[in-house]
Amino acid sequence: MDFKLTDEQVARRNEFFEVCGELEKKKPANFSGIESIYDSDEGWQYHLNCAKEFAKRGWIALGWPSEYGGQGSVMDRVFFAEARGYYDTPGVDIFGVAMLAPTLLGAGSEEMKREFLPKIAAAEIMFCELWSEPNAGSDLAALTTTALRDGDEYVLNGQKTWSTGAHRSDWAFALVRTDPHAETKHRGLTFLMFDMKTPGITVKPILYMDRGHLYNEVFFDDARVPVKYVVGEENKGWGVTQLLAGFERSSLDAIMMMRRQLEGLVEYCNETKVGGELLAKNPIIRNRIAELACQVEAARALAYRVADQQAKNEMGAIDASAVKVFAGDLSARLARLGADILGPYGQVRSSKWAPLEGFYEKQYQQYFILTVSMGTNEIQRNIIAWYGLGLPRMR
Amino acid sequence: MDIAFTEEQEMLRTMVSDFLVKECPKSIVRELEEDEEKGYSPQIWKAMADLGWLGLIIPEEYGGMGMTFQELTIILEQMGANILPGPYFSTVVKGAMPILDAGSEEQKREFLPRIASGELIFTMALLEADGTYDASGIATKAAPQGDSFVINGTKLFVEMAHVADYLICVARTKDGASPEDGLTLFIVDVRSPGIHCEVIPTMGMDKLCEVRFENVAVPKKDVLGELDKGWPIIEQVIEKGGVAKAAESIGGMQTCLDMTVTYAKERVQYDRPIGAFQALQHIMADMWIATQTSKYLVYMVAWMESEGIPCAKEAAIAKAYVNEAYKWLTDRTVQLHGGIGTSRDHDVGLYYRRAKTADIAFGATDFHRELVADRMGLLR
Secondary structure, eight states, X not given: OBOOXXXXXXXXXXXXXXXXXXXXXXXXXXOOHHHHHHHSHHHHHHHHHHHHHHHHTTOTTBTSOGGGTOBSOHHHHHHHHHHHHHHTOOOSOIIIIIIIHHHHHHHOOHHXXXXXXXXXXXXXXXXXXXOOBTTBSSSGGGOOOEEEEETTEEEEEXXXXXXXXXXXXXXXXXXXXSOTTOSSTTTTEEEEEEETTSTTEEEEEEEOTTSOEEEEEEEEEEEEEEGGGEESOTTBHHHHHHGGGGSOXXXXXXXXXXXXXXXXXXXXXHHOEEXXXXXXXXXXXXXXXXXXXXXXXXXXXXXXXXXXXHHTTOOOHHHHHHHHHHHHHHHHHHHHHHHHHTGGGGGOOSSTTOGGGGHHHHHHHHTHHHHHSSSOHHHHHHHIIIIISOOOOOO | OBOSOOHXXXXXXXXXXXXXXXXXXXXXXHHHHHOSSXXXXXXXXXXXXXXXXXXXXXXXXXXXXXXXXHHHHHHHHHHHHHXXXXXXXXXXIIIIHHXXXXXXXXXXXXXXXXXXXXXOOEEEEOOOTTOOSSGGGOOOEEEEETTEEEEEEEEEXXXXXXXXXXXXXXXXXXXXXXTTTTEEEEEEETTSTTEEEEEEOOTTXXXXXXXXXXXXXXXXXXXXXXXXXXXXXXXXXXXXXXXXXXXXXHHHHHHHHHHHHHHHHHOEETTEEGGGOHHHHHHHHHHHHHHXXXXXXXXXXXXXXXXXXXXXXXXXXXXXXXXXXXXXXXXXXXXXXXXGGGSTTSTHHHHHHHHHHHHHTTOOHXXXXXXXXXXXXXXX
């Protein structure tokens, strides 16, 4: 068992941290988390600027095969995620880079790989994911949006929802029903890409509880898209979505973000007096911060194990689910802890009265983005129970 | 980075596990728990000495195998998984390790080969009536008298002292400016006149003793480390001992998880295995998460200890985290077993009781959280 990084890895990791540290200095006021990427024009521009900076260095394509512009290793990608998490740096399109690119690498045609991977690597194109529907959330295969073939085109009708960043993205990848008469709901689904400017596509905002614009509803009214952008085979889209299970998702970005937040809380408690006494000296606060620090470190240790397994092409999917659940719950606990420590100031939105730029007022509301999206924590627990522990599925 | 056991480490793991499954089934564990006199099996002790496990971390020049702390935690994980009552932990972690870290060449030559061969049982007498691992808890005094020090005081919760040959006693030799100042460690022959030992009845039935020192003379040559400057050695014992104890605990966690999942697949209610109910599946998923996070945290810190990377904060983190995880997981293990889980006859209780004793050993959760808070830089 060896957790040591090589000198080369240490140097590489430091480089990622340095660049993200520099980018942090250009961060717009009150920028934090994924909502900030999509909510304001300023945030979106910062995301694009960071993306260009990373693209210039070839960092968006870390761990990809070199023929599609890839460089570096899977571990480099892990270190890069750590650095971005620590500094809360955007610039890597969660959908295009983290979801679509590995899917294309696994199931896309040579033509599609050559068309899209270089554009993704160059940060020239941003994606959204159109999977969930009003009646297909955790039970994704229950989706009903249809794509019926008409010559070289599909005609799309239906509605998608919880579409993160659909109002800003250039293109989408969607899961749609191409065979409404298939025997089971998992069959007859197709993984399809298309331009969001296609006539017949309407995007409407769903505001988050803090008024942030992150999510959208997307409506299709006879939107016609080319058949040639199917990923994998028609009616076999479900299998294509499952490719993602084996792709790197160590959650180290979220974990490193929490590490930074704890450092910020320590600093705040060392500077802030309540009733004439530094918060740092309050035994309850000391205990609660330490408790969280223990949990963050435990998450980090298992996340490295996940990353190491994935770098070796071993699956580690169950441990990846474990880390996701744990890190999600942990971010909720951390948000509550921060808001508690701030006392009445924990409720203040960014303003002159808000300590730490109002971070905990936002985080208290936004942590659900981690525990609900990309497979709720309950679905992840099902996965651990069924595939990790071999417990029977109740039909 | 290679976060997996090496082939040699896997072999050691399997060998220890196979040995314990065969030589120390739960019937023996229960027998040893009830055994008021010894509480360990001399046959198993001898066999472990022959296999080299007592000298695992002792360098070859002192008759050991010269392996690292990481290999020790591999053995301890399996001992925790199978439950091995006896003085292995006290001898190796509380005896051999401090002698290795702080002993003189002469002391190493005198004691380490005899520990490796299984001839000597060691333990450490640290805690007193206050029950704290803070230096302030140590009131036992040692006063110089000719070529000796004379020790007076009462030590509590001294593991396996009733069968030990030697114990390392922590005593106050000077009233210093701070509680940490003026502490000295002594290697004491348990047969010295003036030592009285009595087993305290405890939840873990793990033979924690009261040891009274009444004018016990210890030759000056048996001081371990420097006079009046023993605290850093004790800090090391608490740090490494805590990680070692956490290594035992992760073994116990894996066993409890396995037992629970097996039971949930077999036990049928409402015409289906209870493991098919999501209410229980999610608890077991959380048990998996707790086990995996605990394991890799301990592996990471054990690796740091082996590499000599300073890890006082990380060690405290590991102990505090695993304390809570093991207690919670054994609670859930009993709960998911239902009535049978609460019975004396079922193995679940063996682990449930040990999770609490493991929590207490080397400092419970709040003690270590305070160390973490301090080491994170929160001002005191």
